[in-house]
Amino acid sequence: MINLTKSIEDYLEAILIVENRDKKVKSVKIAELLGVSKPGVNKAMNVLKDNNLIDKVDYGDISLTDKGREIANRIYEKHLLIKEFLIKLGVSETTAEQDCCKIEHILSDETLKQIKNFLNEKKNRHF
Numbered sequence: 399m400i401n402l403t404k405s406i407e408d409y410l411e412a413i414l415i416v417e418n419r420d421k422k423v424k425s426v427k428i429a430e431l432l433g434v435s436k437p438g439v440n441k442a443m444n445v446l447k448d449n450n451l452i453d454k455v456d457y458g459d460i461s462l463t464d465k466g467r468e469i470a471n472r473i474y475e476k477h478l479l480i481k482e483f484l485i486k487l488g489v490s491e492t493t494a495e496q497d498c499c500k501i502e503h504i505l506s507d508e509t510l511k512q513i514k515n516f517l518n519e520k521k522n523r524h525f
Contacts, residue, residue: 400449404503407473408432409442410451413462414470423460476502476510483513486520 400406409428416427425439432439443460446452451466462470480501484494 400451402469405442406446406451407469407503408499409439409446410462410466410470411473411477413452413460414467414474417462425460428460473502476505479510479514479517480505483517486517 409432412428412431413423416423416431420427425436425443428434429436429439443452443454446466447454450463451469452460452462454460477498480498481491481494484497485491489497
C-alpha cells in the first residue's frame, strides 16, 4: 500500500486536470501545471508507475490506472469542495485556489463531510 504523500496526491490530481483539459497527458504539461521541473515529474511518474497508479511508456502519454483515477477523483473532488466553501465564505477565487491546495491534504473525512453537508444545505435553502 502506497503512502499518499502531498506530492503524490498533487501529481495524481494534476494528471486528472491535464487529462480533462488536453485529453493527452505529457510530462511537460504536468510540469507546467505544478511549476516543477520535467526531471522532477519523471521521477514522480516512476513512483506512480511502480505503485500501479499510472500507465506510461517512455516518452509516451501518461494515463491513470483505475486505482490512480479513483484516488485522483477523490482528491480533486475535495479540492473543488474546499475551494467552493472558501469562496462562499468570501475568500477571493485566487486565494481560495491557493489555500485549498494546502488544506486538501490535511482535512479529515469528517470535516470534509460536514463542509459538503453545509454547502448542500445552503444550496437547498436558495430554491
